[in-house]
Amino acid sequence: MKDALSSSACSGCDKHIACSDLDRRQLLQVLATGLATSLPFLANNASAEETVHLLVDADAEKDFVPLRPSDLKVGKPLLVFPYDAKAGVPKNESRLNKLVVIRLPEDQMAPDTQARAASGVLAYSGICTHQGCEVKTWLAKENALACYCHSSKFALLDGAKVISGPAPKALPAIPLTMSGEFVAISTSVPPNSGQPS
């Protein structure tokens, strides 16, 4: 398979995240730090802590509907973008802002993972820490999210630690909270460190 990081020529594909020089630079930064705070929607926004970020389906092109926990079936991941509720715009200017959310049983989560959940919903960067492919395949028997590019698997009930495959770090975790009936990104709970597992 073509190296995802070298795929600067592809246009609009779903497999490769580094489709422009800017995306490529940002991807390298995210991969180097492994921190959720290096994701463009947080890193490029000085007032990110005051912004209420809800979540909207990444495939939506208009009529953005903020996500409620009940919109997610248990064990069915969804790719989303943060959504600036005040401005009414999704933060989809960079594909690196794409997150994967999933609703899982809270009593099966590790304590620090449970602390980042909102009504059983967890969020992580949807971008693989190996070479930037999207991660969106749920393996129920293993309680793992898989990246189909080179088969890395991440344990979502336990901080998205790497179970197998070439990914060097856990997926950056995005702490969630509730904003009324909607799932929102929390700024009060620290994300995971994204250190090698």
Ligand code: FES
């Ligand atoms: S990009 Fe290689 S395992 Fe995900």
